[in-house]
Amino acid sequence: MMHERSIAELIAARAAGEFSAADITAAYLDRIDTHADTLNALITRTDAAARERAAALDARADGALAGLPIIHKDIFCTKGVKTSCASRMLDNFIAPYNATVVERLHAAGTVTLGKANMDEFAMGSSNENSFYGAVKNPWNLDFVPGGSSGGSAAAVAAGLAPAATGTDTGGSIRQPAAFCGVTGIKPTYGRVSRYGMIAFASSLDQGGCFARSAEDCAHVLTAMAGFDERDSTSVERDVPDYASQLTGDISGLTIGLPREYFAEGLEAGSREVIDAAIDQMKALGANVVEIDMPHTDLAVSTYYVIAPAEASSNLARFDGVRYGYRCADPVDLDDLYTRSRAEGFGPEVQRRIMMGAYVLSAGYYDAYYLKAQKTRRLIAGDFHDAFAKVDLIAAPVTQAPAFPIGEKADDPVAMYLNDVYTLPASLAGVPGMSVPAGFVDGLPVGLQLIAPWFEEGRLLNAAHSYQQATDWHTRRPPGFE
Amino acid sequence: MNWEAVIGLEVHIQLATQSKIFSSAPTAYGAEPNTQANAVDVAMPGVLPVINEQVIRMATLFGLAINADIAPRSVFARKHYFYPDLPKGYQISQFELPIVANGHLDITVGEGATKRIGITRAHLEEDAGKSLHDVFDRATGIDLNRAGTPLVECVSEPEISSAAEAAAYARKLHSLVTYLGICDGNMQEGSFRVDANVSVRPVGSAEFGTRTETKNVNSFRFLEKAIEYEIERQIDVIEGGGKIVQETRLFDPTTGETRSMRSKEEAHDYRYFPDPDLLPVAIDAAFIEAARAELPELPGAKAERFEAEYGLSTADAAALTASRVWADYFEATVAAAGADKAKLGKPASNWINTELAGVLNRDGLSIGEAPVSAAQLGGLIARVDDNTISGKIAKQVFDALVAGEGESADAIIEAKGLKQITDSGAIESFVDEAIANNPDQVQQYLDGKTKVVGFLVGQVMKASKGKANPKEVNQMMVEKLNAMA
Amino acid sequence: MLATGGERGNARLVECRQPGAHDRGIFYATFCRRAGMAPVCSNPKHEITTVSLTADDVRKVARLARLGLDEGAIAEYATQLSSILDVVDHLETADTDNVEPMSHPLDLTARLRPDVAQATVDREAFQAIAPDTAEGLYRVPKVIE
Known part of the structure; x- marks a missing residue:
């Protein structure tokens, strides 16, 4: 079956003339026909454009990923295609340009199948905050797929595409990857251009990808990453061919286990899965040591000051004047603003906008925003200290597997606490992954691996080595085989 | 309060x-x-x-x-x-x-x-x-x-x-x-x-x-x-x-x-x-430091230099340096007029601050839109300096430049025949003519009212259409009248 | 709005439960969290409950953010934002003396762009997705100055 193949196999088989890009695209569009509505994973399908693109690639193939179908999170601007960020605010927004990520992948020869559902403006950990409705977890349709890149994760898990893009601000790639049993990587902040990626929290947002394996992620990330002069925070640094760094050998690598990530809160079932995964890493020759990251407990409060502050500012441009939603018959300018924004943004987005405006407002700035910038440095310092001793950090991604849809929908704080293990790496800007490591009650559990800044190659190789010895990443949800 | x-x-x-x-x-x-x-x-x-x-x-x-x-x-x-x-x-x-x-x-x-x-x-x-x-x-x-x-x-x-x-x-x-x-x-x-x-x-x-x-x-x-x-x-x-x-x-x-x-x-x-x-x-x-190296001469320093190099008064130097375009115009004018900055600075300053400023003001123009270029004005000043024309004729030439009647001061002087008469024979005949035509004034002079010489010189200038060198006319007139006494 | 405390002290919005004891029932109580103190009323015998954010505060930030909310939404957001602030208040436990604020994950400085103009504006494409334009201008209800 086409969707069983790895990215390298697909590219090779097509190069060998076993089948065409059009065949690959058709096969995946069939799967989308069958499964996409069940999962509500896509906001927009681009079938016709995909077929046309595949045919064009067959006529004149170039690029390392020529003919590879891909799904983009609907946060990446796609020229001429609706780019909604899962918000009513942008329900009518046809982007007039491509995000750099979209451009780079296009240049590598990918075929865009559609735009993935997500939490509105990437704010959420369950994909319940979408104007287009909740995404379902393919492993159990009553459960959330995680968020905010839930549509991307669910699509890859269900075999609707070999790969999908995502963004991670506080865990939005790693957590849904864990919940859906796929491999996901959030690179170092600055590694992937943010141009054309609709901003949530500028100092935290980082584009990445989902695929079935670390090896597949390596191929996609090599094409996505790199310096972009249109993004001031993009780093001028060569991107290695990550696939060539997959030696499959981690003997001698020192892996740190932060005590704070294994303390109270981590559910027993998940703990067993993670422990087993770590034992597997040891068996592969890694040295495992316990480490301390004493400021981990500050991550949630730090994040929920900084991210909303930046979001409240970034979302000020959605005012109903130049594009996007405008309320009906505004009586005056004030009415236009207040109604367009109240009607255009969902409740979670409104909460964060107000939270952000509050922590930045006169008299509160020092106590909240400035304080959080200082605690952020303490958290980043933990990583500096840790990476002086270890090559890699291993930890759980979440305290427990996916939860039922609706369970935490009315309790923002419970939802926020869900991100406790993914926030620190986001605040520090280091690269992190979620690697499928087992199941609890039929729901996937992810192992989180974190590497020093710009060591994506080391990170992917560790995950790849683990996946060479295990088969968790090859499992398919029942009904989506 | x-x-x-x-x-x-x-x-x-x-x-x-x-x-x-x-x-x-x-x-x-x-x-x-x-x-x-x-x-x-x-x-x-x-x-x-x-x-x-x-x-x-x-x-x-x-x-x-x-x-x-x-x-x-x-x-x-x-x-x-x-x-x-x-x-x-x-x-x-x-x-x-x-x-x-x-x-x-x-x-x-x-x-x-x-x-x-x-x-x-x-x-x-x-x-x-x-x-x-x-x-x-x-x-x-x-x-x-x-x-x-x-x-x-x-x-x-x-x-x-x-x-x-x-x-x-x-x-x-x-x-x-x-x-x-x-x-x-x-x-x-x-x-x-x-x-x-x-x-x-x-x-x-x-x-x-x-x-x-x-x-x-x-x-x-x-x-x-x-x-x-x-x-x-x-x-x-x-x-x-x-x-x-x-x-x-x-x-x-x-x-x-x-x-x-x-x-x-x-x-x-x-x-x-x-x-x-x-x-x-x-x-x-x-x-x-790279920026500092690019710093142009600023108004204060430029004004001081204008006083020293061109012999301008503090007021004139300040007026000319208030704008970089004016200052540049001034320097280009002097450069076009000749090598002697100390001698040519003052007349250039006068021309720019009075005649040119007057025209710009009248027509609502900026210095960048001046109808007379610095090269043209400098050329005019050079002709006054070398006695080709008198100050009075210079004003006519300036007006002609403003009106676009010629490419340069020299072209206008040539075309209109405004060149100053310095040939002493030609001047002498104008002087003799004036003495012959104005016996009353000559008598007044001989009676001691020497101021009347101005009138007689004026007659010469009129007759020569302003082209006779007034200094030479004056000198010759006084010599001739004194000889009659 | 009053400011919360600095590095060492802390202030907490509290409501005194003693009816009619103060001009304003809701006020800030300062206390030192690091010393393990809890906020108390100016009259320590009075019972207090802590409030993080009042409906008035929500009204103010909603106004700053140009979100037109009805009273029901304001009350609900006040409760939710208060509980979020309770989590955020944990920041106070951190000793951040002599810690530089970190505004960016990578300690880099700006890369500057050469001053070259590119005339690549496609007004038609931009305005095709605008709610209301005419004569090349974006239109909003008349602003009276």
């Missing part, structure tokens, strides 16, 4: 860059609406700002020219408010760490006295777009062409004490930024915008009064009028038992008055924070 005014000026200086401060869209004035606003300027979702190097260089030049500190590390911050011509819902500006701080400008107050006005800070920011209220009956139109144009906001200390000082400060600053080539100085197009913070207090009081901010002043004359009006108004209000309200006021050039701008102004809470899309700007010593 005696009152004194306390004035501080905030000047927005538009930087003369090719592209905008954070986007590559062009900055040209007067384009079709929204044709110079790219995705960054329109604040499309997902687009990002990238800092223009030229903006940093220009701000550094400015900082050096006002003897200020250039921040080794400065930070852009977001200033939030909602307005339709502010597309992002925030303006990228600088707040805690501006690029330039602690500078000063010396202004001339009265004859020869100078006063130092402190400049608290000068920070970089982006301009907003324009709201057009008169295009549609029931709608306001938004043109974002200006959005993202680079500005330096230069904030003075409240050390200015009168409307005249304020105008002198603004003129000096205007002269400086045009000298530096960082601003085109066009006040009508808004390239140099002055807001005046004005308060009054009893003379000798240490406390400041409540201040108002007057906006929309687009000429130095209006600035002076607006501040004069505002000082008077504030004194009237206080002496009438009233209180000054801290507010923004608008100057109306037609009435010469200021009026309150907003009735229901909301309290602002700008929620400044460092822009996470931009990294801190680092300026190292090498960058500063």
Whole structure:
């Protein structure tokens, strides 16, 4: 079956003339026909454009990923295609340009199948905050797929595409990857251009990808990453061919286990899965040591000051004047603003906008925003200290597997606490992954691996080595085989 | 009671860059609406700002020219408010760490006295777009062409004490930024915008009064009028038992008055924070030294040099150096006139400050639009200097140049036959003719009324159509008359 | 709005439960969290409950953010934002003396762009997705100045 193949196999088989890009695209569009509505994973399908693109690639193939179908999170601007960020605010927004990520992948020869559902403006950990409705977890349709890149994760898990893009601000790639049993990587902040990626929290947002394996992620990330002069925070640094760094050998690598990530809160079932995964890493020759990251407990409060502050500012441009939603018959300018924004943004987005405006407002700035910038440095310092001793950090991604849809929908704080293990790496800007490591009650559990800044190659190789010895990443949800 | 005014000026200086401060869209004035606003300027979702190097260089030049500190590390911050011509819902500006701080400008107050006005800070920011209220009956139109144009906001200390000082400060600053080539100085197009913070207090009081901010002043004359009006108004209000309200006021050039701008102004809470899309700007010593090497000669230094090199009076040197274009015109004129700067400077200064200035003033032209080029004027001065023509004829030639009647002074002199007569034989016959035709005046001279020689010389000049060299005529006339005695 | 405390002290919005004991029932109580103190009323005998954010505060930030909310939404957001602030208040436990604020994950400085203008504005494409334009201008309800 086409969707069983790895990215390298697909590219090779097509190069060998076993089948065409059009065949690959058709096969995946069939799967989308069958499964996409069940999962509500896509906001927009681009079938016709995909077929046309595949045919064009067959006529004149170039690029390392020529003919590879891909799904983009609907946060990446796609020229001429609706780019909604899962918000009513942008329900009518046809982007007039491509995000750099979209451009780079296009240049590598990918075929865009559609735009993935997500939490509105990437704010959420369950994909319940979408104007287009909740995404379902393919492993159990009553459960959330995680968020905010839930549509991307669910699509890859269900075999609707070999790969999908995502963004991670506080865990939005790693957590849904864990919940859906796929491999996901959030690179170092600055590694992937943010141009054309609709901003949530500028100092935290980082584009990445989902695929079935670390090896597949390596191929996609090599094409996505790199310096972009249109993004001031993009780093001028060569991107290695990550696939060539997959030696499959981690003997001698020192892996740190932060005590704070294994303390109270981590559910027993998940703990067993993670422990087993770590034992597997040891068996592969890694040295495992316990480490301390004493400021981990500050991550949630730090994040929920900084991210909303930046979001409240970034979302000020959605005012109903130049594009996007405008309320009906505004009586005056004030009415236009207040109604367009109240009607255009969902409740979670409104909460964060107000939270952000509050922590930045006169008299509160020092106590909240400035304080959080200082605690952020303490958290980043933990990583500096840790990476002086270890090559890699291993930890759980979440305290427990996916939860039922609706369970935490009315309790923002419970939802926020869900991100406790993914926030620190986001605040520090280091690269992190979620690697499928087992199941609890039929729901996937992810192992989180974190590497020093710009060591994506080391990170992917560790995950790849683990996946060479295990088969968790090859499992398919029942009904989506 | 005696009152004194306390004035501080905030000047927005538009930087003369090719592209905008954070986007590559062009900055040209007067384009079709929204044709110079790219995705960054329109604040499309997902687009990002990238800092223009030229903006940093220009701000550094400015900082050096006002003897200020250039921040080794400065930070852009977001200033939030909602307005339709502010597309992002925030303006990228600088707040805690501006690029330039602690500078000063010396202004001339009265004859020869100078006063130092402190400049608290000068920070970089982006301009907003324009709201057009008169295009549609029931709608306001938004043109974002200006959005993202680079500005330096230069904030003075409240050390200015009168409307005249304020105008002198603004003129000096205007002269400086045009000298530096960082601003085109066009006040009508808004390239140099002055807001005046004005308060009054009893003379000798240490406390400041409540201040108002007057906006929309687009000429130095209006600035002076607006501040004069505002000082008077504030004194009237206080002496009438009233209180000054801290507010923004608008100057109306037609009435010469200021009026309150907003009735229901909301309290602002700008929620400044460092822009996470931009990294801190680092300026190292090498960058500063490179900028210093590019600094042109500034007005003060140039005026001193003009006095020394061209033998000009302090007043003339100051007038010529007030604008870089005038100063350049002057130097080019002298260079075209000849090698002797000390000798030619004074006549060149006179021609420019009186005749040329008169023409420009009459026709409403700027020096850049002068109908007579520096080369043409220099050529004219050279012909006076070498006695080819007299001063009087020179005026005729100048008028002909203004009227475009010839390519050069020489061409006009040639075409009109204006060359001075220095041939003594020719002069002698004119002199003899005058003596023969005016016996009464000759007799008066012989009777001791020697002043009458002027009349006789005048007759010669008339007869020669002004071309006889008046000095030679005078000399020969006196010799001949004395010989008759 | 009053400011909360600085590095060492802390202030907490509290409501005194003693009816009619103060001009304003809701006020800030300062206390030192690091010393393990809890906020108390100016009269320590009075019972207090802590509030993080009042409906008024929500009204103010909603106004700043131009979100037109009805009273029901304001009350609900006040409760939710208060509980979020309770989590955020944990920041107070951190000793951040002599810690530089971190505004960016990578300690880099700005890369500057050459001053080259590119005339690439496609007004038609931009305005095709605008809610209301005419004569090349974006339109909003008339602003009276």
